[in-house]
Amino acid sequence: MRISTLLKGEKPTISFEFFPPKTDAGRESLIRAIERLAVISPDFVSVTYGAGGSTRALSFDLCKEIKGHVAGEVMSHLTSMCHTKEDIGEIGDLLWGSGIVNIMALRGDMPKNLEADSVFSDFQYAKDMISFLKSSHDFCLGGACFPEGHKETPDIKVGIEHLRQKIDSGCEFLVTQMFFDNDGYFRFVNAMRDAGINVPVIPGIMPITGFAQLDKFEQQFGVQLPSKLRDMVKSKEGDEDAIEQTGIEWSAQQCRELLDKGAPGIHFYTLNKSASTIRVCVEMGLSGRSAALGLQ
Numbered sequence: 001m002r003i004s005t006l007l008k009g010e011k012p013t014i015s016f017e018f019f020p021p022k023t024d025a026g027r028e029s030l031i032r033a034i035e036r037l038a039v040i041s042p043d044f045v046s047v048t049y050g051a052g053g054s055t056r057a058l059s060f061d062l063c064k065e066i067k068g069h070v071a072g073e074v075m076s077h078l079t080s081m082c083h084t085k086e087d088i089g090e091i092g093d094l095l096w097g098s099g100i101v102n103i104m105a106l107r108g109d110m111p112k113n114l115e116a117d118s119v120f121s122d123f124q125y126a127k128d129m130i131s132f133l134k135s136s137h138d139f140c141l142g143g144a145c146f147p148e149g150h151k152e153t154p155d156i157k158v159g160i161e162h163l164r165q166k167i168d169s170g171c172e173f174l175v176t177q178m179f180f181d182n183d184g185y186f187r188f189v190n191a192m193r194d195a196g197i198n199v200p201v202i203p204g205i206m207p208i209t210g211f212a213q214l215d216k217f218e219q220q221f222g223v224q225l226p227s228k229l230r231d232m233v234k235s236k237e238g239d240e241d242a243i244e245q246t247g248i249e250w251s252a253q254q255c256r257e258l259l260d261k262g263a264p265g266i267h268f269y270t271l272n273k274s275a276s277t278i279r280v281c282v283e284m285g286l287s288g289r290s291a292a293l294g295l296q
């Protein structure tokens, strides 16, 4: 089923994101995590794609394998960077032929060691690949958005005008970069609605599981951590279990408020692990889903 159709349903969607492991051990551990998460009955799961095609085969193999493990839909990520029209045409045919109709269509981050001309030869922005994919098959295409601003476009209003172009090209829904402060999400969605853009904006949530993530999230992803959360985690330095519990409670509180105030779903960045995501889902009191776990 198309994710755009799922998003028109009465219940908010629950989805999980995985990345393709590079080792057999990582793959086995991921399949176990997927099986455990399957009891939550996700509406869809997604598999990331290494920018430049570094995980091209691994990502598609995993998408196909997951289709046999979860009841929900599978969405493949795809980045345009370093790919020609011919490459994307081939990949699009392969996905369509495998029954994968949902794609998270992205540009990818500019690698430090390459020239912009070689990286963006056929597709400069995600929107360019979106219109190209749409012209070959009737894919359901999602796109990325950044409620706290993107590093190349810190001005939110300018970013929203770029999103308008992405949607006009055929993007049907958006998934946000992870965030820890719901106010920024609601301000962003309101600004989109004020600009006349009405596609669903699914919040991306990642429960904090370790002390080292505090700086990494800010430095690598440009995500702001509220000082209250930072202080809570810092006060538990050295006790990773307590930090994980704080992350679960924070994310559960975020998710409850997001859904209460009308978010169309929650997309969990799982980092290929199941424990925190399952516990957040249970703390959220997802009816039916948590009962299935025997935890209610």
Ligand SMILES: Cc1cc2nc3c(=O)[nH]c(=O)nc-3n(C[C@H](O)[C@H](O)[C@H](O)COP(=O)(O)OP(=O)(O)OC[C@H]3O[C@@H](n4cnc5c(N)ncnc54)[C@H](O)[C@@H]3O)c2cc1C
Pocket: 047, 048, 049, 050, 051, 077, 078, 079, 104, 105, 106, 107, 108, 109, 110, 124, 125, 126, 127, 143, 144, 145, 150, 151, 152, 153, 158, 159, 162, 165, 166, 175, 176, 177, 178, 204
């Ligand atoms: C939900 C989600 C999933 C992701 N999955 C992956 C993944 O699987 N693999 C991976 O490598 N990366 C992934 N990323 C990271 C993403 O590829 C990078 O953050 C990238 O820098 C932005 O991608 P985009 O698709 O939003 O690009 P674009 O939409 O092309 O935007 C990139 C930048 O260009 C600006 N821009 C857009 N249009 C114009 C225009 N007409 N004129 C001027 N500027 C413009 C935008 O404002 C933005 O600053 C993901 C990010 C998110 C939020």
